[in-house]
Amino acid sequence: MSAFTLFSFPIIAVLIGVILAAILERFSKSALWLLLPFSGSFLLSITLFELLPELFSQPETKVISLAVLLGILLQIFLEFFSKGAEHGHIHLSESGQSSAYFSSVFLALFIHAFIEGSPLVHNQNLSFAVFLHKIPVSMVLFQFVRKAKLSSLLSTTVILIFALMTPLGILLGKSLEGHPSQLYLNAVSAGIFLHVSTVILFESEKGHRFNSKKIAAIISAIVLAYFL
DSSP states (O other), rough: OOOOHHHHHHHHHHHHHHHHHHHHHTSSSSSHHHHHHHHHHHHHHHIIIIIIIHHSSOOHHHHHHHHHHHHHHHHHHHHHHHHHHGTTTTOOOOSSSOOHHHHHHHHHHHHHHHTTTTGTTTTTHHHHHHHHHHHHHHHHHHHHHHTTTHHHHHHHHHHHHHHHHHHHHHHHHHHHSSSSHHHHHHHHHHHHHHHHHHHHHHOGGGGOOOHHHHHHHHHHHHHHHHHO
């Protein structure tokens, strides 16, 4: 994958998500509920098939394990502010949301998007997985920005910053190439991927109903990741 493609992929994903969100406001949202389990399963599979084996091929396995756990804990902390946007929806249980509330959601999403860029430097399949993951997240962000009733300029700025955070994370990963800290940053990213993807998969349908379409999307993503 060329450097241009690597950096442009996350931006294109955000653009696609925004366009889909605008279209699906008028039509059915069923496409989002199929994209979510597919993208989550694909991200989990690529993390297990490629990123974790690469990390644990290094001798410092215990420290790497701690970094992965740190990534899981960091994502749990971020979701306290992002309200779950990273796995496809935002839990809006609070009343009378303030500007600080909206700012905390945006900041948490920016941090998440930045950290996920680091391990993409030399992993094409993981870039595909993050690309798919960012589409539903961007859809949710667009819908949330609309609910926040921001000005057109501020709304565009928020979405643009979000689109640029993962490329900035890729730049950080490139700048750290060969340095031990890159390994640990990638491990933190792996923990974030594990948490986000498993939450997407384990979230139940209303009434805990069996959803054959969701199961088919999950299996399809695993098979695709296996044969890449």
